Amino acid sequence: MKYEVNRLGFYGKYGGAFIPELLHFNIEELEEKYKEIIAEKSFQKEFQALLKDYVGRPSPLYYAKRLSEKYNTKIYLKREDLNHTGAHKVNNTIGQILLAKRLGKTRIIAETGAGQHGVATATVCALMNLKCIVYMGEIDIKRQAPNVARMKMLGAEVRPAKSGSKTLKDATNEAIRDWINNPEDTYYLIGSVVGPHPYPDMVALFQSVISKEIMDQMMDKEGRTYPDRIIACIGGGSNAAGAYYHYLDDNRVELVSVEAAGLGLKSGESAATSVLGSDGVIHGSMTLLMQDKDGQIIEPYSISAGLDYPGIGPLHAHLIETGRSIVLSATDKEALSAGLLLTRLEGIIPALESAHALAALDKIDFKPNEITVVNLSGRGDKDLETYIRELKITE
Amino acid sequence: MGKQRINNIFKSGDNDILSIYVTTGYPELESMPVLVEELAELGVGFIEVGMPYSDPLADGQTIQYSSSIALKNGIDLDKYFAQVHQVRSKVDIPLIFMGYFNQVLRLGVENFLQKCLNSGIDGLILPDLPPEIYKENYKAIFDKYDLSLSFLITPTTSDKRIKLFDELSSGFIYVISGSATTGKTNNFTNSQLEYFKRINRLKLNNPKVIGFGVSNREKYLIANKYSDGAIIGSAYIKALKNSKDYIKTTRQFVDKILKS
Ligand SMILES: Cc1ncc(COP(=O)(O)O)c(C=O)c1O
Numbered sequence: 001m002k003y004e005v006n007r008l009g010f011y012g013k014y015g016g017a018f019i020p021e022l023l024h025f026n027i028e029e030l031e032e033k034y035k036e037i038i039a040e041k042s043f044q045k046e047f048q049a050l051l052k053d054y055v056g057r058p059s060p061l062y063y064a065k066r067l068s069e070k071y072n073t074k075i076y077l078k079r080e081d082l083n084h085t086g087a088h089k090v091n092n093t094i095g096q097i098l099l100a101k102r103l104g105k106t107r108i109i110a111e112t113g114a115g116q117h118g119v120a121t122a123t124v125c126a127l128m129n130l131k132c133i134v135y136m137g138e139i140d141i142k143r144q145a146p147n148v149a150r151m152k153m154l155g156a157e158v159r160p161a162k163s164g165s166k167t168l169k170d171a172t173n174e175a176i177r178d179w180i181n182n183p184e185d186t187y188y189l190i191g192s193v194v195g196p197h198p199y200p201d202m203v204a205l206f207q208s209v210i211s212k213e214i215m216d217q218m219m220d221k222e223g224r225t226y227p228d229r230i231i232a233c234i235g236g237g238s239n240a241a242g243a244y245y246h247y248l249d250d251n252r253v254e255l256v257s258v259e260a261a262g263l264g265l266k267s268g269e270s271a272a273t274s275v276l277g278s279d280g281v282i283h284g285s286m287t288l289l290m291q292d293k294d295g296q297i298i299e300p301y302s303i304s305a306g307l308d309y310p311g312i313g314p315l316h317a318h319l320i321e322t323g324r325s326i327v328l329s330a331t332d333k334e335a336l337s338a339g340l341l342l343t344r345l346e347g348i349i350p351a352l353e354s355a356h357a358l359a360a361l362d363k364i365d366f367k368p369n370e371i372t373v374v375n376l377s378g379r380g381d382k383d384l385e386t387y388i389r390e391l392k393i394t395e
Numbered sequence: 396m397g398k399q400r401i402n403n404i405f406k407s408g409d410n411d412i413l414s415i416y417v418t419t420g421y422p423e424l425e426s427m428p429v430l431v432e433e434l435a436e437l438g439v440g441f442i443e444v445g446m447p448y449s450d451p452l453a454d455g456q457t458i459q460y461s462s463s464i465a466l467k468n469g470i471d472l473d474k475y476f477a478q479v480h481q482v483r484s485k486v487d488i489p490l491i492f493m494g495y496f497n498q499v500l501r502l503g504v505e506n507f508l509q510k511c512l513n514s515g516i517d518g519l520i521l522p523d524l525p526p527e528i529y530k531e532n533y534k535a536i537f538d539k540y541d542l543s544l545s546f547l548i549t550p551t552t553s554d555k556r557i558k559l560f561d562e563l564s565s566g567f568i569y570v571i572s573g574s575a576t577t578g579k580t581n582n583f584t585n586s587q588l589e590y591f592k593r594i595n596r597l598k599l600n601n602p603k604v605i606g607f608g609v610s611n612r613e614k615y616l617i618a619n620k621y622s623d624g625a626i627i628g629s630a631y632i633k634a635l636k637n638s639k640d641y642i643k644t645t646r647q648f649v650d651k652i653l654k655s
Binding site (some may be wrong): 169181291295 | 448449450451452453455456459463466471472495496497498499500501502522523524525527528531546547548549551552556571574575576579
């Protein structure tokens with residue numbers, strides 16, 4: 001594959017493991033073992049069984065008839081919103097928890113922004129009877145109270161990240177520091193295709209079940225294995241990486257990544273990393289990131305807490321640089337109305353993150369017979385309050 | 396003077412070297428040059444001049460806190476280099492840039508190193524620049540500049556890797572005392588002492604300086620017994636945090652470490 005990581009964990013010039021030596025031991029252990037463990041028969045057997053019976057996979061590939069009519073084309077939705085816990089995140093946490101167990105780790109740490117990855121981690125820790133500590137920015141804890149409660153009910157400890165801007169990037173810093181201070185018993189269960197090598201590669205691998213299923217389902221429904229286009233939102237980029245994975249080398253498939261433009265690309269309140277970012281290192285990885293003239297990391301903004309990250313996974317930086325993926329953006333407003341549109345046309349309330357992917361439909365010139373798959377990464381239950389407030393639903 | 400200035404202090408035969416970490420911009424925007432001058436006068440061997448970073452992964456709460464205050468105070472790289480330049484005209488003590496690799500990358504490695512030289516920095520410590528990536532992508536550039544680069548080793552670093560760090564380092568090698576971020580203050584354990592001994596048996600080319608968690612005179616003396624110097628960071632920053640007169644606090648702090 002053209003888009004695989006090299007020996008030092010780079011996709012082209014992006015990626016690598018820019019970590020303090022204090023983390024080398026942990027990362028090396030993971031790096032040496034992850035491929036081997038994941039390839040083991042017993043691992044695959046357990047992983048596949050849990051995806052099927054616990055997560056509810058395969059997730060349907062749903063032909064959205066009324067949405068297709070509106071855009072005069074063929075649109076399928078890959079229904080990751082129907083997974084247990086309500087998003088694609090759980091594909092990855094199941095994979096990593098099985099890995100952590102095989103590495104003999106007893107204490108799981110994770111970072112979370114909106115709380116989706118935190119919930120998905122707390123869920124698999126309950127399932128596997130492992131101690132779970134989730135770092136979450138102090139500000140996000142206040143913004144995402146229902147998910148904090150869910151994590152606690154699942155038995156996790158939620159630790160507020162009080163440093164820096166007190167949001168996702170700082171929660172990630174805190175998780176990394178925790179890992180530095182507890183190298184032996186602790187496994188860091190990262191939530192997207194970000195962080196030092198081998199995380200981006202590993203998380204993409206666990207999420208690749210999405211594109212694997214799309215291939216089979218396309219064959220079933222359309223008599224060919226590929227769509228003409230896949231659209232996915234990117235925060236860190238894990239749902240997109242999963243939806244693209246088996247098509248990366250297949251240039252018949254256009255890959256469209258949608259970033260959060262917040263209040264607008266030029267507003268200063270945005271999370272559109274590929275437009276506003278430049279090359280730099282964040283959380284151990286060389287990638288595109290939002291930074292000032294001195295390399296200080298800039299806090300992004302989006303109405304969707306899951307897209308509110310100042311970097312993107314190194315795979316995506318590479319796909320963008322090589323022109324393999326194209327990037328569109330959607331503002332808060334555009335995402336909210338796309339979310340409402342899907343709700344009214346198809347009876348599906350999407351997560352605000354996924355609503356960004358849907359908003360991109362307005363920005364594409366479709367041909368009638370073209371097939372587009374939108375990766376519906378999550379459901380909108382967690383965002384109801386925001387939808388209701390912003391769209392003035394109850395008035 | 397660059398590397399030579401650092402090499403000289405280790406050659407002088409004085410083997411109880413104290414190094415102090417200072418956060419530029421903390422406690423006040425302009426305090427670093429004043430503190431450095433005072434520290435030089437008090438007999439400190441060399442100084443790690445910290446450039447605050449928004450996301451300091453290897454640092455514990457104390458240094459994170461000082462960095463965030465310094466950034467709020469308005470410190471940036473232009474002011475950092477201007478302050479270094481200002482104090483360099485007054486002191487001859489080695490000054491080491493301590494920051495994170497993204498700060499170097501952002502300015503462009505060559506540009507950054509040139510600015511270090513122009514302002515009077517003698518060497519760098521970049522805790523998140525790993526040796527493999529350095530060797531493959533950046534060493535050739537660093538080699539063109541007369542600046543030392545000190546890599547950090549930890550108790551979990553294998554002997555083979557320590558040799559690699561020794562080969563890539565110049566000025567000195569930074570021995571992190573334990574497996575933890577900065578600022579942990581417990582006494583050295585037996586396994587830490589064993590680790591210091593193990594490193595001594597390797598007979599490295601570079602002088603060794605122990606840092607992270609050195610917080611008082613006792614630990615300073617033990618660290619020096621096993622190495623060529625000791626670095627104090629968090630304990631000093633903490634003292635400044637609780638101080639109204641930071642010159643007086645600095646004097647008291649250093650005296651307590653250096654004088655029995
Ligand atoms: C539903 C949903 N979609 C997308 C994302 C963004 O993450 P990623 O870009 O890694 O898929 C999140 C993150 O919380 C999410 O909850």
